[in-house]
Amino acid sequence: MRPIRVCVVITGLGIGGAEHALLKILSALDRRRIAVSLVVLGRLDALAPQFCAIGIEPVFIGLRAGRWPLGEVGRLIRTVRELEPDLLQGWMYHGNLAASFLGARLRRPVCWSVRDTPDAAHGHSRFTRLTIALSRWYVGRVARIFNVSARSAAYCAERLGWPAERTEVLPNGLDLSRFRPDPASREAFRAAQGWPTATPVVAMVARWSPVKNHRLFLEAAAALRAYQPEVRFVLIGKDLDAANATLAGWLAELGLPDAVALLGPRHDVEALYPAFDLLALTSKSEGFPNVLAEAMACGVPVVTTDVGDAAEIVGDTGSIVPPTPQTFADALGRLLADPERATRGLAARERIAVRYAIDGIAARLADRYAEIATPRS
Known part of the structure; x- marks a missing residue:
């Protein structure tokens, strides 16, 4: 059986904790089980070479703030359809919403990844708050919500009404060979x-x-x-x-x-x-x-x-x-x-x-993908 094809959708690849977390977990995934493609809603960004270095070449859609992205949305749909994913994985709120939009059109299961606690204290922009609000139209169809922390998972279930039974805490993992003492x-x-x-x-x-x-x-x-x-x-x-x-x-x-x-x-x-x-x-x-x-x-x-x-x-x-x-x-x-x-x-x-340890976190994620998606011949 061929690997499960997972298409990850993310806003950008700038230098940030969530972007580095994605790089780490994709580096550790067993590619014999999971084949990964990466679609970036924005344009070429700082971490792109590091994703290329692990064998995942990002596809940049080129969305820009402040303009109607009709042409880019069409390209986004065509790009993901050509990738023929078995499952779509959103990464952060905008990526989650875009993945759900694509999943509904292509009839593929969708997972979300929530990288913080979406409360007022976090200081999200108005556009991000709007994105979180719009996500409620899709949350009923999400196969799994991966929250980076237990506090975030509890907040999303209790305050936003997101389904606790389809929510799982998947913390960031670390490569202990990279982060180690050095006297x-x-x-x-x-x-x-x-x-x-x-x-x-x-x-x-x-x-x-x-x-x-x-x-x-x-x-x-x-x-x-x-x-x-x-x-x-x-x-x-x-x-x-x-x-x-x-x-x-x-x-x-x-x-x-x-x-x-x-x-x-x-x-x-x-x-x-x-x-x-x-x-x-x-x-x-x-x-x-x-x-x-x-x-x-x-x-x-x-x-x-x-x-x-x-x-x-x-x-x-x-x-x-x-x-x-x-x-x-x-x-x-x-x-x-x-x-x-x-x-x-x-x-x-x-x-x-x-x-x-990152290897254990990545193996658990691969297991969840295997439960959710069946490879299409």
């Missing part, structure tokens, strides 16, 4: 920054966005330095660089310009995590916070707000704290001073290995 990175990173080898370093990896709440991180950093002035901080992510005037103003206001390294977006975070003593996450809302699992896999304990499935990811290996500067600073200080911090880091990696 040599500590000294190398500090030398590159011009910091003493013994300098304690707390990092946050998150794009510049109100949802990520960088202001809380910086206020906690200032509070921590009041009694641990030797601590240094690192910010990694899109727009976290010297060109960000708002960020520069906050650093000056809080007395932190010399204490915070702004590294901007990086494609080598797996090489940076092991250099840090702690990872912090101050988000107001998340689904499955990838950065927590990635840091933990590298043996780095974490301090985070209680967002998405953070508590489930962290367990007792790190700290879940209220979103106030002093409580966050105190939690960071306690972990930095903890003589068992290295042991906590090892326990954190073991927790990720048991619960979130």
Whole structure:
């Protein structure tokens, strides 16, 4: 029997957690069981070469915001019909809606993937909120809804009325051969920054966005330095660089310009995590916070707000704290001073290995596809 043909539909391939999660799980899928095609509603984007590198060449439809996409919609339908999928997999809200539209026309089963909790706190755009609302017309025909977190699944069932019996939590998985401890990175990173080898370093990896709440991180950093002035901080992510005037103003206001390294977006975070003593996450809302699992896999304990499935990811290996500067600073200080911090880091990696190894997550997804779709001859 030939492999099941799955067509994944996504809005774009920009640098983001959801896009990287798709890349990881498609990399791990058994292609003898599942043949994957990838349709991108937008235009050529940053991660396209990485999908090509794993043998999946994206097809770009070229939809553009602010114009009636009549020609592109026709091309989208023709493209997917020619791919002859057995199943359509939407990825994020716009991809879910587009996959359902296509599934209805082509009479194919459809799965959705929800990558966050679709509540007001997440700060979705008006267009995204409209997309979520329109999805209710198709939700009754969706074969399976894969939610990245238990909190998201509960919200969708209780608040949006999406079918709980066809909902499954499918967390992001990690490649533990890529995210792993590396003792040599500590000294190398500090030398590159011009910091003493013994300098304690707390990092946050998150794009510049109100949802990520960088202001809380910086206020906690200032509070921590009041009694641990030797601590240094690192910010990694899109727009976290010297060109960000708002960020520069906050650093000056809080007395932190010399204490915070702004590294901007990086494609080598797996090489940076092991250099840090702690990872912090101050988000107001998340689904499955990838950065927590990635840091933990590298043996780095974490301090985070209680967002998405953070508590489930962290367990007792790190700290879940209220979103106030002093409580966050105190939690960071306690972990930095903890003589068992290295042991906590090892326990954190073991927790990720048991619960979130990418091979196991991908195998479970392939099993679900096999249950839902029958290959057509």
